[in-house]
Amino acid sequence: MKLRADNIMKAYRGRKVVKGISLEVNQGEIVGLLGPNGAGKTTCFYMIVGLIKPNGGRIFLDDTEITKFPMYKRAQNGIGYLAQEASVFRKLSIEKNILSVLQLTKLSKKEQHMKMDQLIEEFGLGHIRKNRGDLLSGGERRRTEIARALATDPKFILLDEPFAGVDPVAVEDIQRIVAQLKNKNIGILITDHNVQETLAITERSYLMFEGGILKSGV
Template sequence: MKKNCIFAATMDDITNVQVAEQGQLVLRTEGLIKRYGKRTVVNNVSFDVKQGEIVGLLGPNGAGKTTSFYMTTGLIVPNGGHIYLGDEEVTSYPVFKRARAGIGYLAQEASVFRKMSVEDNILSVLEMTGKPREYQLEKLESLIAEFRLQKVRKNKGDQLSGGERRRTEIARCLAIEPKFIMLDEPFAGVDPIAVEDIQQIVWQLKYRNIGILITDHNVHETLNITDRAYLLFEGRILFKGTPDELAVNPIVKEKYLGSNFVLQKKDFAKMAELRAHKWGLEE
């Protein structure tokens, strides 16, 4: 299979991630606190994400998950606590400085430039890398092919479907070669078929040794792609563990998932093989 396809992980890709684990970076928060007036919405929240894994931040409305997520991205300044990228403290860094350090961010809202073509959207980020033009154009073609954007590469941002827009946004984010990507509601505003497409993309990102922190109200689809998840409730972490552990925990079911929740797992590795065969990507 061609290695430049994000939808087709190989055993070599998986092995490379396992080898990289020894020297991987960790993005972590320690004791995050956020107050609005006299109300504490986040109270001593700590979590971590390693390169090559997908971690979810979950919780009902008002639990503090979105605030915790935005403090990690740099959109909200915490009243207390610390955020580290490896040994580097990034608590005071704004979003753009965190991006330079290796923390990419994809907003829930459409972030493509609506009046620019898909390829110009990606090039606009590549041009900020300061790398030679030849490299930029080669990287552009690689990302266009990788995310199956060939048919819409000349289309303007406001002509894209929800799934095409998400693929363009992720391709553009990868142009800066981030070590971590913060995904805010990646399944919002896309149809059910596109949700599975986006899941496949996100699942595959970890095989590029990219750490993913994801928050989304679609709990079932989120748990399907996460390696671990943190459940926030009333500003604190109520539970942390694997999706399977969350799905059967009685407290998690009582406070968040509901008694009838059943986690139906998808086999993304098998799906990748089927897609690769369907699209004729096998050499």
Template sequence: MVVSDVNIEVRRGEVVGLLGPNGAGKTTTFYMIVGMIKPTAGKVFLDGVNISREPMYKRARMGIGYLSQEASVFRKLSVRDNILAVLEVMGIPRTERERRCQQLMEEFAIAHLARHKGYMLSGGERRRTEIARALATEPRFILLDEPFAGIDPIAVEDIMRIVHDLKNRNIGVLVTDHNVHETLFITDRSYLLFEGKILKSGTAEFLAGDSEARRLYLGEKFKLDRYE
């Protein structure tokens, strides 16, 4: 999908949504930010530094984490080894790797699954493992691609809490998902892409009340749900 004049800003400590119908350019935009696609025009900045020419692995080292829509856990590795695999390439002492791994497992309530293989995990457990592993690199920003896909309602609430925790860690979060209600609920503000361009941007309340956003994407009967 070709995108044009897409100007997105994510600050640390806030959650920003990227919404739009299929083919709107959400995935293309995500891929350009993380370095999976090279833009033919435009630039990507990280804390004021132009990283447009940096490969994906360097962007990750600079502080951009990415959680793909597809399952990314190593299926034949345990939860513990999934996290350690990331920590081992960071060049930190073994004792520190073990400490940080244990801390992440406890924070994301997966310590009891430490020896479970990736293929044994439920959708919610897999997501928590993937996010814990992404945080092992201590990113400043993290992009979540369809975090609510393929998980049950209880796990959806779990992911919502985790995103809130990421915000409290002063991590900037950019999230895209077809579950509009859940995405709008967790975001401070969102961008609505349509046919490769930003159609609207603003808070959940603004987008839910905007006639053009309702007509082209949300639907005329859309109601903004609130969770307890």
């Protein structure tokens, strides 16, 4: 399966911030969307995930056009999203953070708890599973957010600045976790201005500058 943006563009008050960008991500592939602040990568990313509407161009999931799909419908079709800002529920434990998403699925209660246990084990959160979101370190929070994003078994995950607010030791941990997602046949699109950390795990990257693709490749 492939997630594809075809000639998407966005303008604010007549100023083009994204100028006809085309990119694609396959399942089981890690792709970077890189560039300096103001390059347009965040706007491009938000159009793909469904946070803002493009002024032109189209977005596809395989042969299905999803340009007009709201964010929740994209999620139902297998597109997960991890925001740059902290998205854990601060007053809920790690267990309840993950269960809050699993309860929206068609799994039985027993299956929900089994899936929760699996994700907690997989992401090394067992020793802090009862801890509230507001007590977690930056790395623990990111691991919880990624585990929660996987609760719906997405085909693609879009990561918005996943290394922001994470200490250097935890960065390596997050890199390892993201790299392992491709083994689950999940397609990953990462937007980040921390080029070194991102290029360490991407197979291909698009480099944006002033609203366009300056370069793409390995």
